[in-house]
Amino acid sequence: MAAVFERGAGPVDAARSPHAHWRPLPAGAVSLTGGLWCDRQAVSGGASLAHGYRQLEEAGNFHDFRLAAGQASGEYRGPRYMDSDVYKWLEAAGWELGRRPDADLQRMVDGAIATVAAAQTPEGYLHTYTQVVAPDRRWADLAHAHELYCAGHLIQAAVAHRRATGDDRLLEIARRCADDIATVFGPGIRQRLGTPGHPEIEMALVELYRETRERRYLDLVAFFLDQHGRGLLRDQPAEAAYFADRQPVREAATIEGHAVRALYLVAGVTDLYLETGERALLDATLRQWADLVAHKLYVTGGVGARHEGEAFGADYELPHESAYCETCAAIASIFWNWRLLLATGEGRFADLIERTLYNGFLGGVALDGCRFAYVNPLASDGPDWRAPWFTTACCPPNVMRLLASLGHYLATTSAGGVQLHQYAPSRLEAAPAPDRPVHLWVETAYPWRGLVRVTVAESHRRPWQLALRVPGWCAGDPGVALRLNGRPATLWTRDGYALIDKVWQRGDVVELELPLTPRAVAAHPLIEAARGCVALERGPVVYCLEQHDQGHDVDVRMAELDTAAPLAADWREDLLGGVTALSAGGYATDPAPWRDRLYRPLAEADAARRPARLTAIPYYARGNRGPAPMRVWAPRATSEERRATSGE
Numbered sequence: 001m002a003a004v005f006e007r008g009a010g011p012v013d014a015a016r017s018p019h020a021h022w023r024p025l026p027a028g029a030v031s032l033t034g035g036l037w038c039d040r041q042a043v044s045g046g047a048s049l050a051h052g053y054r055q056l057e058e059a060g061n062f063h064d065f066r067l068a069a070g071q072a073s074g075e076y077r078g079p080r081y082m083d084s085d086v087y088k089w090l091e092a093a094g095w096e097l098g099r100r101p102d103a104d105l106q107r108m109v110d111g112a113i114a115t116v117a118a119a120q121t122p123e124g125y126l127h128t129y130t131q132v133v134a135p136d137r138r139w140a141d142l143a144h145a146h147e148l149y150c151a152g153h154l155i156q157a158a159v160a161h162r163r164a165t166g167d168d169r170l171l172e173i174a175r176r177c178a179d180d181i182a183t184v185f186g187p188g189i190r191q192r193l194g195t196p197g198h199p200e201i202e203m204a205l206v207e208l209y210r211e212t213r214e215r216r217y218l219d220l221v222a223f224f225l226d227q228h229g230r231g232l233l234r235d236q237p238a239e240a241a242y243f244a245d246r247q248p249v250r251e252a253a254t255i256e257g258h259a260v261r262a263l264y265l266v267a268g269v270t271d272l273y274l275e276t277g278e279r280a281l282l283d284a285t286l287r288q289w290a291d292l293v294a295h296k297l298y299v300t301g302g303v304g305a306r307h308e309g310e311a312f313g314a315d316y317e318l319p320h321e322s323a324y325c326e327t328c329a330a331i332a333s334i335f336w337n338w339r340l341l342l343a344t345g346e347g348r349f350a351d352l353i354e355r356t357l358y359n360g361f362l363g364g365v366a367l368d369g370c371r372f373a374y375v376n377p378l379a380s381d382g383p384d385w386r387a388p389w390f391t392t393a394c395c396p397p398n399v400m401r402l403l404a405s406l407g408h409y410l411a412t413t414s415a416g417g418v419q420l421h422q423y424a425p426s427r428l429e430a431a432p433a434p435d436r437p438v439h440l441w442v443e444t445a446y447p448w449r450g451l452v453r454v455t456v457a458e459s460h461r462r463p464w465q466l467a468l469r470v471p472g473w474c475a476g477d478p479g480v481a482l483r484l485n486g487r488p489a490t491l492w493t494r495d496g497y498a499l500i501d502k503v504w505q506r507g508d509v510v511e512l513e514l515p516l517t518p519r520a521v522a523a524h525p526l527i528e529a530a531r532g533c534v535a536l537e538r539g540p541v542v543y544c545l546e547q548h549d550q551g552h553d554v555d556v557r558m559a560e561l562d563t564a565a566p567l568a569a570d571w572r573e574d575l576l577g578g579v580t581a582l583s584a585g586g587y588a589t590d591p592a593p594w595r596d597r598l599y600r601p602l603a604e605a606d607a608a609r610r611p612a613r614l615t616a617i618p619y620y621a622r623g624n625r626g627p628a629p630m631r632v633w634a635p636r637a638t639s640e641e642r643r644a645t646s647g648e
Helices: 035-059 061-069 082-099 103-119 128-133 147-165 169-184 201-212 215-226 259-276 279-296 327-344 347-364 395-404 602-607 639-646
Strands: 030-032 411-414 417-420 426-433 436-444 451-459 464-469 481-484 497-502 509-513 519-521 533-538 541-546 559-561 568-572 579-589 609-618
Touching: 030 035, 035 061, 035 082, 035 103, 035 395, 061 082, 061 103, 061 128, 082 103, 082 128, 082 147, 082 395, 103 169, 147 169, 147 201, 169 201, 169 215, 201 215, 201 259, 215 259, 259 279, 259 327, 279 327, 327 347, 327 395, 347 395, 347 464, 347 541, 411 426, 417 426, 417 436, 451 464, 464 509, 481 497, 533 579, 559 609, 602 609
Parallel strands: 417 464
Antiparallel strands: 030 426, 411 417, 426 436, 436 451, 451 509, 464 497, 481 509, 519 533, 533 541, 541 609, 559 579, 568 579, 579 609
C-alpha cells in the first residue's frame, strides 16, 4: 500500500524556528469556506493560473527555457529575469494543487517542470538569460543579472510543491541549483564575495534550510546579508540606496531605495533572526518598520512613492497621481510583516497585513482574475492601470502565489493556544501540543459585517488560550464586544489581541463584534498631496470615488467631501461582485466657468460649487468597469460650510 502523504508546512515554516513567538500552521490547516477571500482564491486558482500559463507561453518564458535546453531555436525573448515568472507561477500552482486536485493544472505543471529540468546544466546552474545570451558571464554582474533572484524563486516554488503535494521533482532541481551557488559563494576562504542585486534568495534559502535542515543553506543567507553595505553592488554612489547597499543590515535605520528589493531584504533579515536569535537583526528591521509606518506608508498599505527607481521617497513624499505602489511591493510588505508577527506576537504587524491585503494588494488584480495592476496610484484622470500581462510580469504570478497560499496567513499556534489574525469564513486545525488537537470553525461576513463567530469543533481537555485580534482601526472603540456562549465576556487585550483562557468544550462559541462605522481620516499635514483632504474607510477597507458611480453633473476630480454630513453604508449585491458602498455628502464644481481660463475670483469660484451626494466604492474594486477618473483623497469642505451643514 502506498504511503499516505502528510502535508508539510506553508510558505514560511517557522514552526521549529527557536526564536519564533508564534508558529504558523501546516499547509492546508486553514481552509477558506466562503466570503471575499474564498471567492478571490477560487478565481485565481481557476482563471488566473490558466491565463498565466498561456501568457508565459506567449511572452516567451517557456521558449527561453527551451533555448537553454537546446530544444528550440531563435532569439532570447524578454528581460534577464524572465525565469522568475515561471517559478512564481509554479509556486502558485503547487499551493493550488495542495488545496484541490486539478488534472488540467497538473498537466501544465508537469510540462513546466520538465521544461525547467531540461534547461539545467549538469553542475546545477540555471539562469536561461546567461546560458543563452552571455554564457561566459556567470556570476559576473550580481547587481543586474538577477541570477540569484531567479534561483530564489525556483527554490520557493520547489519547497511549495514538496510541502503541498509531496512532489520532489522541482526540489531536486532547486537543491542542485543551491548547491552550485554554494560552491561559488559562502563563508569559505576560496569563495568569492558578493550579494544579490535583487534580494529574494535569502528568504528562499532559509526555507530550504527549514525543509532540509542542511545548515549550509542558512550559512549562505548570513553570508549574503553580511555583504550589504560594503559597496559590492553599486557602480555609482547614488546607487547605494537603490540596491540596499548603503549600510550594513544591522545598522539600518530607514527603509529606502527600490521598494521590492528593500522589503524582500528585511524579510530575509527577519527570517535569519527567527533561526539565530541575533537581536541586532530584529532591532534593525523594527527601526525600518517604524520609519515605514511613520513616514512612507500610503493609506492603502501601498509602498513606493517614485516611478524612478520604483523607490521609496523622502519622508512624507506620498503623491497620489504619480504614486508607484507596485503590487509586488505590497506583497513583499505582507511577507515581511508576517515574519515580524511570528517573531514578536504583536498585533500591529497583523494590522498592517490586513490593511495591505484589502487595499494595496487586492487592487492589483481585476475581478475576472485576468488583468493586473503593476502600479496602484491613489488618483487617476482615467487611464486603465490594469493589463493582461506585462513585459516585466513580476506582479501577476506574485498575486497568484499569495492568493493560493492565503490560508497560511490567517492563524498561528503556540504552546499556550491558538491565535486568529485575519478573519474569513474558514475551518482551522491546530495542535498547540502534539497530543492536543484543536479544530475551529470561523463564521463571518467580514469585512462587510463586523461579527466574527468562532465555534470550537474539537478540543483537548486542558486549558488553552484563544487570541482574537482587535484591529487597530477600532482599538478603544466602546462598540467592540466579546461574548462567550451568548453571554458578555470581559474584553481583556494584550498586544492587540482579545484573550480568553479556559478549558474549552466542543460547541463553545466565541463572538467578537467589531463596529464597522464609516469614518473619514486625515493625513499627516506634511504630506503635501493630502493636505486639506480626507479619505473614507470602513473597517479595514479604504474607499475611493470613481466616476462610474457619480451623477452626470459630478466630476470626481473636482469633488469635495463634507465631513459634517453623515456617512451611510449600503450593501450592494449587484455592484462589483458584491460590496458595501458608502454614500457621503459633499460638493461638486461646475467646470463651465473654467473652460476659457485657469483662474477666477474666489466669489465666482464659490458660486460654481453646489451640494452633491457622492458614492464611494472599495479602492480594490476600481478599474473593473472601464477607464474612469478615480481618487482616494478628496478636498475637505471649508470650515464655514461644515458649520453651516451641521447647524452650528
